[in-house]
Amino acid sequence: MSPTAAERHSKRNRAVTEAVNDIRTVMDAGPSLENLEKAKAYLIALAMQKDLFSFEDFPLPEDDAMECSYLIHECEDGTYALYVNSGASHQYYAPHDHGDAWAIIAGVEGRERHQLYLRRNPHEPGDGPLIKKGEVIVAADEAVTMQPNGIHQVNAMDGMPLLHLHLYAKNFILQGERCKYDLDKGEVEPFHLDELGSITDAR
Ligand SMILES: [Fe+2]
Numbered sequence: 119m120s121p122t123a124a125e126r127h128s129k130r131n132r133a134v135t136e137a138v139n140d141i142r143t144v145m146d147a148g149p150s151l152e153n154l155e156k157a158k159a160y161l162i163a164l165a166m167q168k169d170l171f172s173f174e175d176f177p178l179p180e181d182d183a184m185e186c187s188y189l190i191h192e193c194e195d196g197t198y199a200l201y202v203n204s205g206a207s208h209q210y211y212a213p214h215d216h217g218d219a220w221a222i223i224a225g226v227e228g229r230e231r232h233q234l235y236l237r238r239n240p241h242e243p244g245d246g247p248l249i250k251k252g253e254v255i256v257a258a259d260e261a262v263t264m265q266p267n268g269i270h271q272v273n274a275m276d277g278m279p280l281l282h283l284h285l286y287a288k289n290f291i292l293q294g295e296r297c298k299y300d301l302d303k304g305e306v307e308p309f310h311l312d313e314l315g316s317i318t319d320a321r
Contacts, residue, residue: 123175130170131321134191137164138198141222141285145198149220149287154263157285158222162261165224165283173227176202176320178279184209185280188320192289199289202320205230205280213248213271213301214309217293219286221268224261228280231255232262235269235299246304256282269299290317 121129140160144153165171176188184206191200205228213235223232232255235248242249248269254262255275264270266287274280286293290311297306 121169126170126175130175130190133164133167133170134200137161138191138193138200138285142198145220145287149265151263151265154220154222154265158224158261158263161222161224161283161285162259165226165261166259168226171202171226171281171283173204173279173281176204176281178204179206182206182208183316184211187284187290187317189289189317190320192321196289196292197287199286199292201284201286201317203280203282203284205274205282207274207277207279209272209274209280211272212298213269214298215267215269215296216264216286217288217296218266219288219293220266221264221287222261222285223256223264224283224285225256225258226281226283227258228278228282229255229257229275230280230282231273231275233271234262234264235271236267237269246301247299247306248301 137160141157144156179186186204188202233253234251238249256262295308298309
């Protein structure tokens with residue numbers, strides 16, 4: 119007999135707690151590239167437990183929204199916030215930061231292109247507010263990391279939906295005022311969580 123939704127929920131909560139505890143032992147020492155790489159391996163190991171993360175438990179939007187986000191963990195102070203992102207096949211977000219929160223995003227289903235940027239210092243040559251630093255495609259059992267100053271543009275690939283795990287140093291509310299970037303116009307625009315659509319508490 120396959121497990122019930124309640125059985126999956128409690129099994130998932132145990133696995134999430136264990137993974138976040140492992141990640142905290144690394145990331146409490148600071149968001150260096152080395153620590154993010156170590157923590158990434160723990161999040162990938164969690165994402166590989168496919169029976170815990172499905173569109174059945176984390177449904178896609180029923181309207182034309184880009185995504186549904188499900189909070190599955192945060193510490194009492196709002197740190198180590200882990201979301202399941204069920205993204206529609208047309209999901210696209212222009213370059214944006216996450217305040218000063220580091221991030222790790224691991225794939226369960228679907229492929230997501232992350233174009234990575236940093237803010238351009240005024241004295242650096244070139245035009246526009248950003249400098250492109252690279253590109254990572256997050257597929258099942260793979261992940262991308264962002265340091266606190268990281269900026270990414272994301273889009274779903276292959277005309278397929280996404281189910282990914284998003285871990286942030288702190289939850290979206292604590293990320294506060296963030297910035298998004300219009301590369302065509304060279305403009306920076308502050309924004310807040312309330313433009314990101316609904317988040318379900320699925321803890
Ligand atoms: Fe993001």
